[in-house]
Amino acid sequence: MGLNAGAVIAWLLENAGVDEDEVTADTLLFSTSLVDSFDMVDLVAWIEAEAGVQFGPLDINLDNLDSVERIVAFVASRSS
């Protein structure tokens, strides 16, 4: 299963208190404190359930999680 940017952004708007004008595909989420660690944990859990991928301990890093496009790319790399 894949994951598209629109679905991730929709999740952020609905669940992480992010406003529509604050987030695009390349907005940095965690390193800028736009999204806090509690919401990031829920985001990871949602990605795992939604996309059918598992994050291993070493996958929890900013390269894979700090923007919508990085998340989508990570999921795509695991789905292919």
Added chain:
Amino acid sequence: MSAKGIIVLGAPRSGTTLLRRILDAHPSIACPPETTLFGACARFLHEQPLDHGVQFGVVEGLCQAGFDEDEVLGRLRGLAFGFLEDHAAAADKPRWAEKTAADVFHLAGIERLCGSGVQYICMVRHGLDAAVSLAELTEKSGGYLAEIHRYIQQEHRPLVAYTNAWIDATRGLLDLVERRPDDAVLLRYEDLVADPLAALEPVFAHLGEPFGPEQLATALGHSSAGFGDWKTWSRNAIDASSVGRYRKAVSKHLRAELAPRINPVLERAGYAPIKAPKIAKIDAKKRMNLAMRMNALKGSGPVGG
């Protein structure tokens, strides 16, 4: 009728100081900074129930000394109203208004004292915005109102405690408006900041006083020092920037927890219920490990402090 005093009631951080500025700028109304008069009167009237329906307190005590309840309440009312009437006279205005944030926690005593002898303006604001703002005020001022203490005793998480206080206060206000439709009018903070003139029109109609754009302009340029919201004095325009702050300040876990309790009161006050976000079902140990790993990503900063 039009000479009645006006009491502004609202849960703390509901915009009542802004309304006080507007009232005080009116040519016919003098509304001093918070006097705490009516809360003090309500405490004066506080009673403890004893067996056989006896209320142990000043009214019953003075009744035993030959003063009936009407006499006691009349004298106390005369004391409180007298200060406010003198204040209004000194400002060369025919009417007084009073606003003290903690009064909302003394509704029963205030209503007992004032009854239909005053007009009530009941102001409400979204409960989570009010709670967030109260948390901010508490942090800045280094303490909270004594009336909030029992909520803190019951709930160690400040936002939950302040939300519980808002629920009780707002229920009381809505009950008052329903009970006294001729004496009380409801004003929502969000309506006031979105369109002040439209929101204030029915309020001043209820008071029997004229109101127009020129009076609003006067209000925002008008100031008098005293107890009340410190923020309002830094502003010379009404704006809606504080509406919906809770969406960022209250975690979705907390919103999910509070939704069942706060939503019935929000809806009764005309607000949309808050959404109870879906909380991901994650094993607690896994959640903790994930959170620690996420926090470690920010671990490049200094330790301590």
